[in-house]
Amino acid sequence: MRRFAIRSVPALAFCVASGLAACSSGSTTPQTLAQVQAKLAATLPKPYVEDLVIESVAVEGNALVEVIRSPLGTAAKTRTNPRFNELRQAEAIELRGWCSDPVIQPLLKTDAALKRRFVDRNGGVFFEVEMAARACPAATTNAGAPAP
Known part of the structure; x- marks a missing residue:
């Protein structure tokens, strides 16, 4: 699931030529993730939606991972529900909301x-959703700026 960003050669050349400090390679430092x-x-645990709770957040490689626990149901049984993929797709879209934090x-x-990992009361994984932080909607990248 790891995604790699393709950097623009002309943009990189501009940054090098102009010596602008604001131009960065975009790499993720372990310190920033930490x-x-x-x-x-420090804000956890806290409610997510309905009976779900954001229980923890961890760094796994270059990913920031929220663990969201459901006290009801089991992952194995829930994954057999014919509408399970709809739930996973809805959460993949909802993940974009985290960008505004x-x-x-x-x-x-x-x-x-x-990344968000949804688990049952016993630690069984319902599913995970993930996106590159760079893929966050543009309106969220300038905190406080009005959306176009």
């Missing part, structure tokens, strides 16, 4: 991934 993780972890902002121009 700082974001620590800030988010001010704590996430330092990751939006990096190679970090944002």
Whole structure:
């Protein structure tokens, strides 16, 4: 599921030629991920939707991973539901909402991934959704700026 960003050669050449400090390689530093993780972890656990709870957040490689627990049902049984894929697709779309969290902002121009892992009360995984932080909607990358 790892995604790799393709960098623009002309943009990179411009950054090198102009010596602009604002131009960065976009790599994710472990320190930035750790700082974001620590800030988010300090607010947990907290409700997600209905009976789901955001239980923890961790750094796994270049991904920031929220673990969201359901006290009801079991992952194995739920995955057999004919509408299971609809739920997973809805959560993949909902993941974009995490982009607007001010704590996430330092990751939006990096190679970090944002991931949510939904688990049952026993730790069984219902599913995971993931997106590159760079894929966050443009309106969320300028905190406080009005959307176009």
